[in-house]
Every structure is written in structure tokens, then in C-alpha cells.
Amino acid sequence: MADVARRAGVSMATASRALSDHPHVAPATRARVLAAAEHLSYVVSPEASRLAGGTTGRVAVVVPHISRWFFASLLEGLEAVLRDADLDVLLYHVGDAEDRGVFFQRLPARRKVDAVVVLGMPVAEPERQRLALMGVHIVAAGGQVEDYPYVSMDDLAAGRQAMDHLIYLGHRRIGMIATADPGQPGWPALPGRTRAYHEALADAGIPVDERLIVEVPWGGTAGADAMAQLLGLREPPTAVYAHSDEVALGAVRTLRRAGLRIPQDVSVVGIDDHPLAELTDLTTVAQPVREQGTLAGRMVLALLDGGEISEGVTVPTRLVIRGSTGPRRRSARQIRGSAAPG
Amino acid sequence: MADVARRAGVSMATASRALSDHPHVAPATRARVLAAAEHLSYVVSPEASRLAGGTTGRVAVVVPHISRWFFASLLEGLEAVLRDADLDVLLYHVGDAEDRGVFFQRLPARRKVDAVVVLGMPVAEPERQRLALMGVHIVAAGGQVEDYPYVSMDDLAAGRQAMDHLIYLGHRRIGMIATADPGQPGWPALPGRTRAYHEALADAGIPVDERLIVEVPWGGTAGADAMAQLLGLREPPTAVYAHSDEVALGAVRTLRRAGLRIPQDVSVVGIDDHPLAELTDLTTVAQPVREQGTLAGRMVLALLDGGEISEGVTVPTRLVIRGSTGPRRRSARQIRGSAAPG
DNA sequence: GAGACGGTTGGAAGCGCTTCCAAGGCGGTA
DNA sequence: TACCGCCTTGGAAGCGCTTCCAACCGTCTC
Numbered sequence: 001m002a003d004v005a006r007r008a009g010v011s012m013a014t015a016s017r018a019l020s021d022h023p024h025v026a027p028a029t030r031a032r033v034l035a036a037a038e039h040l041s042y043v044v045s046p047e048a049s050r051l052a053g054g055t056t057g058r059v060a061v062v063v064p065h066i067s068r069w070f071f072a073s074l075l076e077g078l079e080a081v082l083r084d085a086d087l088d089v090l091l092y093h094v095g096d097a098e099d100r101g102v103f104f105q106r107l108p109a110r111r112k113v114d115a116v117v118v119l120g121m122p123v124a125e126p127e128r129q130r131l132a133l134m135g136v137h138i139v140a141a142g143g144q145v146e147d148y149p150y151v152s153m154d155d156l157a158a159g160r161q162a163m164d165h166l167i168y169l170g171h172r173r174i175g176m177i178a179t180a181d182p183g184q185p186g187w188p189a190l191p192g193r194t195r196a197y198h199e200a201l202a203d204a205g206i207p208v209d210e211r212l213i214v215e216v217p218w219g220g221t222a223g224a225d226a227m228a229q230l231l232g233l234r235e236p237p238t239a240v241y242a243h244s245d246e247v248a249l250g251a252v253r254t255l256r257r258a259g260l261r262i263p264q265d266v267s268v269v270g271i272d273d274h275p276l277a278e279l280t281d282l283t284t285v286a287q288p289v290r291e292q293g294t295l296a297g298r299m300v301l302a303l304l305d306g307g308e309i310s311e312g313v314t315v316p317t318r319l320v321i322r323g324s325t326g327p328r329r330r331s332a333r334q335i336r337g338s339a340a341p342g
Numbered sequence: 343m344a345d346v347a348r349r350a351g352v353s354m355a356t357a358s359r360a361l362s363d364h365p366h367v368a369p370a371t372r373a374r375v376l377a378a379a380e381h382l383s384y385v386v387s388p389e390a391s392r393l394a395g396g397t398t399g400r401v402a403v404v405v406p407h408i409s410r411w412f413f414a415s416l417l418e419g420l421e422a423v424l425r426d427a428d429l430d431v432l433l434y435h436v437g438d439a440e441d442r443g444v445f446f447q448r449l450p451a452r453r454k455v456d457a458v459v460v461l462g463m464p465v466a467e468p469e470r471q472r473l474a475l476m477g478v479h480i481v482a483a484g485g486q487v488e489d490y491p492y493v494s495m496d497d498l499a500a501g502r503q504a505m506d507h508l509i510y511l512g513h514r515r516i517g518m519i520a521t522a523d524p525g526q527p528g529w530p531a532l533p534g535r536t537r538a539y540h541e542a543l544a545d546a547g548i549p550v551d552e553r554l555i556v557e558v559p560w561g562g563t564a565g566a567d568a569m570a571q572l573l574g575l576r577e578p579p580t581a582v583y584a585h586s587d588e589v590a591l592g593a594v595r596t597l598r599r600a601g602l603r604i605p606q607d608v609s610v611v612g613i614d615d616h617p618l619a620e621l622t623d624l625t626t627v628a629q630p631v632r633e634q635g636t637l638a639g640r641m642v643l644a645l646l647d648g649g650e651i652s653e654g655v656t657v658p659t660r661l662v663i664r665g666s667t668g669p670r671r672r673s674a675r676q677i678r679g680s681a682a683p684g
Numbered sequence: 685g686a687g688a689c690g691g692t693t694g695g696a697a698g699c700g701c702t703t704c705c706a707a708g709g710c711g712g713t714a
Numbered sequence: 715t716a717c718c719g720c721c722t723t724g725g726a727a728g729c730g731c732t733t734c735c736a737a738c739c740g741t742c743t744c
Contacts, residue, residue, distance in 0.1 A: 352693075353693065353694045354694090355695075356694075359693090360690095361706080365691095366692060371693085392698090394698080394699055459700085
């Protein structure tokens with residue numbers, strides 16, 4: 001910077017002010033400094049800048065999964081607005097319990113960021129305390145962390161949209177494939193989505209048959225296994241409500257292999273509207289994923305700007321009817337008669 | 343740090359050395375310092391540390407897409423080894439031409455990182471020059487940037503595995519759905535995968551019919567459109583080779599909607615082994631994606647450690663035969679007679 | 685037993701920038 | 715015309731850490 005100042009014929013103090021867009025710098029002077037900087041292709045050292053009292057210009061993003069579409073999309077939306085605001089994104093993957101321990105105990109992001117965004121994962125009380133230690137703004141997105149400003153979908157409402165659709169189609173024997181994250185102990189299967197199942201059934205006056213509820217780790221093959229289990233029932237369901245599209249797709253595979261037709265024999269509905277749901281003609285409940293990331297990013301910006309955010313944002317979901325659901329045709333017993341489970 | 347030094351009864355110089363694992367610090371002293379730091383839950387200020395001459399402890403990762411499985415998986419593998427090495431990951435999404443311009447012109451990562459990893463995208467000559475300006479180590483992964491130490495799969499070999507499989511099954515009229523990235527002008531459809539098509543055909547003595555080659559932007563719906571185009575041909579292909587699984591899945595949808603059976607009427611093969619390929623029973627050529635990220639991470643570590651890396655690494659691919667490919671049964675003409683294209 | 689040597693430690697000089705404080709200039713007002 | 719006050723600028727003190735250099739001390743060797 002000394003070079004720039006010299007070249008512009010000003011002191012370092014002025015150069016600094018000009019470069020960081022401070023008021024009280026004569027326009028002509030500012031221009032001269034900027035020109036000099038440009039000429040020398042100079043950029044301020046963020047370290048020095050920060051050290052001398054600024055902010056880091058970075059925000060940490062903590063995610064439980066990177067390669068899953070949902071999380072990656074959230075991240076994509078978030079990164080876009082943060083990058084627009086000239087903030088750098090520091091990515092922290094907290095996969096299993098061990099990662100979690102390391103992250104929250106060592107707090108590697110400490111002193112490195114101005115804010116942290118927690119994507120799609122709950123934060124336990126002790127972890128919250130550690131986070132508080134960082135003394136930065138915190139925003140949550142895609143999960144149900146109501147202790148912080150958050151943006152998320154309404155799991156209960158989404159679940160209801162899926163379930164009510166099935167019930168509307170005449171199904172009464174509806175299976176549910178719930179997912180839990182094996183890497184995150186104590187992290188319950190999305191509670192809202194499960195509650196939706198029970199409430200929808202209750203509202204329709206349909207008794208709950210516990211055998212129709214299967215909880216598996218997240219993933220397609222797990223969904224396939226769950227479906228196989230449901231098909232093994234004496235009276236298999238005529239419709240299946242899966243907590244997510246990937247799981248639903250797994251169920252679809254099992255059904256196909258068992259020689260069952262979708263939706264004639266069994267209807268399947270998922271949640272999320274994964275891009276491949278469209279390709280596989282899966283009925284689902286769409287949530288604006290990327291947008292949730294975007295909104296979270298805006299919250300961070302607002303917070304960093306000194307703003308206050310008192311409450312969270314809940315984004316709307318929408319039932320997308322495709323080819324995997326249809327009216328109940330044959331009884332479960334008939335299905336069982338026509339093909340052996342896979 | 344002054345506090346820590348005082349509490350440990352040593353000078354700041356010694357405290358610094360102990361904290362940063364320098365040699366020439368008595369074990370007892372080091373222990374005392376560490377204990378003090380622990381007690382005060384102190385962490386060094388990365389800014390100050392860097393400013394005083396260290397490194398940034400950060401590496402930038404540049405990706406053209408975040409939410410696509412391939413890139414996200416690469417990123418996941420990379421992040422894991424970098425995090426293990428206590429390096430922070432700065433994520434830069436360079437989506438379209440504009441982002442690209444901004445990134446390479448402004449070089450926002452300048453002075454912020456010790457190394458940059460370019461994931462799955464080519465780097466043009468002028469960009470290479472800008473990158474050189476950063477004066478940091480550069481590694482490429484998942485692409486074909488041979489100007490830097492790189493890790494990638496062998497597109498040509500993978501394409502051959504897919505094509506040879508089709509040819510072995512007796513197909514002679516094979517369509518190819520190639521993908522180009524609309525956001526990245528001048529970025530050719532994966533050249534190796536395209537070349538594989540031509541070479542395989544040549545080796546089998548099958549003449550190329552240009553009408554069987556369709557190039558579309560990446561994505562499932564684009565794949566569906568491409569397939570529709572192929573079905574519209576007077577003599578449609580009996581097998582289709584898609585440059586990626588997502589595209590292949592799109593083709594599958596079109597075929598299904600057209601009432602064609604897979605693989606009886608048309609065989610489909612993709613590349614990548616996307617997790618959903620297994621669920622949808624798609625024959626494909628698997629590449630170890632996450633591992634490529636891991637390897638790239640190790641390269642970064644080696645480079646940062648002062649090592650030299652003279653050449654790139656090419657990971658093996660493997661044909662995974664599932665239910666979407668089968669022997670040629672009926673002639674293309676017959677197919678056309680049995681169902682109208684979707 | 686004395687000198688040499690290597691492991692330890694402290695002092696102090698920056699790393700490159702921001703910002704407080706004060707000084708200099710100018711136009712405007714009484 | 716003299717004084718006041720605001721805009722603009724420069725000087726200089728750190729921000730929190732690393733590391734060179736020198737001093738120190740115990741041990742080993744001749």
C-alpha cells in the first residue's frame with residue numbers, strides 16, 4: 001500500500017481511506033489512489049486489514065452433508081448472495097458424531113469469521129453454548145433450529161400435503177418410510193414429517209397401524225429395504241409416504257422389482273422435489289431449496305449490517321402431482337396375491 | 343496470547359513457539375503453555391499469525407456447480423482431507439461466464455489462500471495467467487486441466503467401456519447424447535467421451551451416422567429432449583450412450599413415455615454411477631468421484647509441504663452392468679412401428 | 685576442570701493496514 | 715475583514731503474532 005500511496009502522492013492514511021471507501025476523501029484524491037492501485041494491481045491484505053480492526057469478511061457454513069442435493073442446493077443459494085456481498089465462504093463439513101465433537105469443541109472457525117450459518121441440522125444445547133463463545137452472528141437454514149434466526153420449510157404442512165393427497169385418492173392403508181441420520185445420533189427423523197402422518201390419519205379417521213411405519217437411515221437403498229419390509233406385511237400398504245424423494249425412489253425400485261405397477265398397485269409420494277423426481281415421474285411436495293439458502297444469506301447480510309432479526313422465515317411448499325400416485329384400485333390383499341415381494 | 347504467556351510464566355516468543363509446534367521448546371514448557379491456552383480457551387488470531395509471516399491456512403476451491411452430485415462429491419472428498427490437515431476451505435462458485443470473468447479478473451481469492459483447487463472445469467490461457475498472479479499452488483481435479491497437477495478419470499477409456507459394452511451386445515445403431523455446459527461458453531462437451539464414441543464405432547467397423555449424435559446442455563430434461571429427437575429419426579437407435587447418468591435418466595423417461603421398454607427395445611448407458619443410477623437400474627461406467635477429491639486434497643497437502651508433483655493421476659473406471667442394457671432384439675424399424683415417439 | 689556446543693528462552697523488530705488526533709485550508713458568516 | 719467550522723490530509727500508534735538475534739545454561743569432550 002505504501003507504493004500505492006507514493007504513486008498517488010498521498011499518505012498511507014489517505015490511501016487507506018480511499019481504498020476502503022471512506023467518506024472525507026476528496027473525489028480527485030480517491031480517483032488518483034484508485035488509479036495507482038489499479039496500475040500496480042494491488043489488493044489490500046485481508047489479514048492486515050482485519051488485524052488493524054476491521055472484520056474478517058468471511059462467514060462459516062456448517063453442513064452435515066455436502067454431496068446430497070438438498071444440502072448442496074442450500075449451499076449454492078447461500079454462497080451466491082454471500083459472494084455478491086464480497087464475503088468469503090468457509091465450508092465446514094460436520095458429518096458424523098466425531099466431526100461434530102471436533103467442530104464444536106475446537107471451534108476451528110473461532111476468530112475466523114464474522115458469522116456462521118448452520119445448514120440443515122439441529123444444534124444441541126451444549127453446542128449452542130460453544131457457538132455462543134464465538135461471539136458472531138448465527139443463522140440457521142433448512143432445519144428447525146429456532147434458537148437462531150432461521151429459514152426453513154414447514155415439515156408438518158408439507159407432510160400433510162403429501163398425506164392428504166394420498167387420502168384424497170382413497171388410500172387408507174398408507175405406509176410411511178421415515179428417515180433418521182445414522183451419522184447424527186439423537187437427531188430424530190424429521191419430527192414434523194412424522195407428525196403429519198399421524199395427524200392426517202387421525203383427521204381422516206384412519207387408525208394407525210404401527211407396522212406400516214418403518215424408520216431407516218437416509219438413502220435410496222435404505223428406502224428400497226424399507227419398502228421390501230412393507231411388502232412383507234400380511235396386508236401391505238396401497239400407498240407409501242416417504243420422508244424424502246431419494247428414499248421414495250428406493251421404494252419405487254423395490255416395487256418395480258416385485259412386479260408391482262406404480263401407481264396402479266401402489267402409490268408413492270416423496271418430499272423435496274429433487275430434480276430426478278421429475279425425471280422419474282415421482283409425485284412429491286416441492287420446497288424451494290436454493291431459495292432457502294438465499295434467504296439465509298440475506299439474513300446474514302442484514303445481521304452483519306447491524307440489523308436485528310427477531311423471527312424466522314418459513315417458506316411455502318407445494319404438492320406436485322406426477323405419475324407415481326393414483327387412486328386406490330385393488331385391495332392390498334389382491335396385490336399380495338399377484339406378486340411376491342422382492 | 344500475552345495472557346497465555348503470562349499465565350504460563352514465559353515470554354510471548356516462547357508461547358508462540360509452543361503454540362505453533364516449533365522445535366526447540368522444552369516439553370515441560372510446551373505443556374505449560376498449552377495448558378494455559380486451554381484454560382483460557384485461547385486460539386491464535388489467524389490474521390495476526392498470517393500477517394507476521396505465516397501462511398493463511400486456507401485453500402480456495404473453485405467449482406462451476408455446487409448442487410450437482412459430481413461436483414458436490416468431489417468437494418466432499420476434498421474438504422475432508424483438507425479439514426483433517428487443519429486447512430480451511432474457501433468456496434468459490436463460478437457458475438456462468440460472468441462469474442468466471444469476475445473471479446479471474448478480480449481474483450478475490452488473492453492473498454487469501456495458500457493454494458487453489460479447480461474442480462471439474464477447464465482453465466483458459468488468460469485465466470491461467472491471472473491464476474499465476476496469485477502466486478500459490480494450483481491443483482485441478484475432475485477435469486482435464488493438464489497444466490496443473492491434476493487428478494481425473496480417463497474419459498476416453500470410460501467412454502470406450504460404455505460403447506464397447508453396447509457393441510458387444512450387438513448394437514450397431516447407437517445414439518450419443520453429448521452434453522455441453524451452457525454456462526461455460528467455449529467449454530466443449532467432454533472431448534474424451536465423444537472421441538470414445540467415434541473410436542469404438544471405427545474399431546467395430548460401424549460407420550458414423552451424424553444424425554445419431556445429439557449435443558444438449560447438461561441435465562435430465564435436456565437428456566429427455568435429446569432422446570425425443572433421436573426417436574424422431576426415421577431409423578432410431580437401438581441403444582443410447584449418454585455422457586452422464588442424469589442425462590441418461592432423462593432419456594429413460596422419454597423412452598418410457600413413448601411406451602418403449604428398456605432394455606428390450608432400447609438400451610441406455612450412462613457415465614458416472616450416480617447414486618440414483620443404482621436405484622433406477624441404469625447401466626453405467628463408475629468413476630470414484632469422492633476419491634478424486636481426496637487425491638486432489640493430498641496433492642495440495644504435498645505441495646504445501648514443499649513437495650513437487652510432476653504428473654497427474656488418472657483414476658480407473660469400471661463398467662457397471664445393470665438392467666438398462668441388453669442384447670439387440672428388434673430392428674430399429676420395428677421399434678418405430680410399435681410406438682410413436684414421445 | 686575449562687572451553688565448546690547445542691538446546692532454550694527472552695527482547696524486539698516488524699508484518700500491512702486502520703484510525704485517532706491534530707493540523708492545514710477553504711468558504712461562509714457577522 | 716476577522717473568526718468559525720467543516721472538509722481533507724498527514725503523523726503515528728497500535729492490531730496480535732512470528733522470528734531473528736543474542737543471551738543463557740547445562741552438558742559433553744578433551
